[in-house]
Amino acid sequence: MWEDIAAGFALFATWQTVGLFGLGIAVGIVIGAIPGLSVTLAVSLALPLTFAMDPALAIIFLAGIYKGGTFGGSITAILIRTPGTPAAACTLLDGYPLARRGEAAKALDTALYSSAVADFCSNLALIFLAGIIVLFARQFGPAEYFWLVCFALTTVAAVSGDSLAKGFIAVGIGLLLSTVGRDLFFGSDRLMFGQRELAGGVALIPLLIGLFAVAEVISHYASKPRPRERFEGTGEGLTWSEFRRLLPTIFRGSAIGVGVGAIPGTGGGIASFLSYGEAKRVSKSPETFGRGNIEGVAAAEAGNNGVAGATLIPLLALGVPGDVVTAIMLGAFMIHDIAPGPGLFERHGNIVYAIFFGLALSPIWLLALGKLASRGFTRISRIDPDLLMPAVLLFCVLGSYSVNNSMFDVGLMAVAGVAGFAMLRLDIPPAPLVIAFVLGPLVEDNFRRSVRIGRGRAEYFFEDPMSWVFIALTALSIFAIVRQRRRQARLLRGR
């Protein structure tokens, strides 16, 4: 282990790695601060650029964009009432009223400090919990893995979007897409419809770029332009005594973020609203929430940034992505022929520790870049999207082309883009599709291995107690989510 730590440190401690991580965070903050561009779009577009990088460097760079973007989304939420990322929607509730009162600097500082503290807690959780989960995961056989992936798919279908049925439609499409190509077990061609270019399956990067980036570009052109909000003055920043008073809220939000992030299939949006709700519940003045209470900003930001590191726990320890961004990171591992999961810690321990060292630096980078430039980023948020979107489209096309130097992939991206736009308009969430797409081979492989080991006996799937734990978790999560949806539906009917 110590050898791996030393090798990981050597891999990390170069100016290229440290600089690239900072660049990733800066890119993430900028993209997150531009309304209409999401973190997922940034990470999808950056993925082709990681081909030439060392695997650890690639993951650190993508993680930097993710973390920077998670904070960057709050800047526009606070200043112009437009969340840069879906996870920042909760920050808007109290951040924007603060900006309207002329206290934008206080709201931005609160968001930055809460993000940095939550990020630190989240990274600590990742470093300590990933190793423990790996020890458990080493005992898993193919049947337990099969149920674990089923649990992840069920959760992501249930929590993404407003409709359970639409979530499962997306999962069905994702699984179907994952089966396209030649089945390596029997050599049969599946759902290729005579296209030889599909023999290796649907390429991940053009699919991602199409679903998340091209769909956003099309959506921009197909939507009515929205009038921009203006804000006046930034006011005083957050004082030390105010920050100290916020610490319990920030730590509570961080803990909620870590808990939510560690569950495969969830995301920052849920964590920020849970954290916000909890802060409001324990507050002595809950009536001030939604009217410009800095506690609300702190809770929301701590919740969604607490997820950013913890969501890497299921990816690194189990090989199961926690959300769309980590599904893209799984793609980065796959590009370098590395399979995350318990084997990653055994065979590529140096990479794991290099990632840990990199992530440990993220709160410092976040504070430095965020504090240095959060006022400047307000100008970025005013960039005219009509000038930005054609440039984004050019990067989408070249990013898709660069995967295999193939125009077929550009065509695939175009089809995925139109499909992604249709999904946006029909409220079918793309996240379950992507996660099902990357988990499809894992489901099939573990199912087939279980069938072979169990010699076709169905009982083999239920012999280990761990299988029952995952089956129970799946049933429990569906029950909890359906119950919550019924409450929401009742509230809607009552309006």
Place this chain on the structure above:
Amino acid sequence: MTVGPRKGHDWGMDAARPSRLDLWIGLSAVAASMALMAVVIPIWVPVFSTPRPLGLAPWLLPQASAAILGLAGAALAWRARRGSDAPERTVWRGLALAVAGVGAYVVAMPLLGAIGTGVVLTVALVLARKGPRAWPAALATAAVAVGLAWAMFVALAGTPLPRGPWEI
């Protein structure tokens, strides 16, 4: 005691109000699922017979996925059978412009090269949106975007982009 859904009961599946559009999405998913099942069944297996045990069969996951799609579609259609009309949110002219832009890249890039297509389409998209007077902004945007793209994909990543008739 009544077993089953009451009139208008939603089984707690959706938080949002269903729309008439959801009915069509659900029915389309059911139709797609049935079509896929029909396509998937005759997947050619280059072994002497259907593999035993059945769980190893190459058509099992496609079949199961199509079944998930169909069941979810049926559930959505059932839920939305009394839905109201969804509000119109799409600007069709803008949609046609964006789809034409994406399609033009696919058609024009092998002919004009990546840089040439990038310049032409970036300028065209900016002008189409901002009007003919915005040509200085359109040219500046194209120069910055194409310059950045060239630096990242050609100079840094070494991607051999299509060069077109002008070999640029």
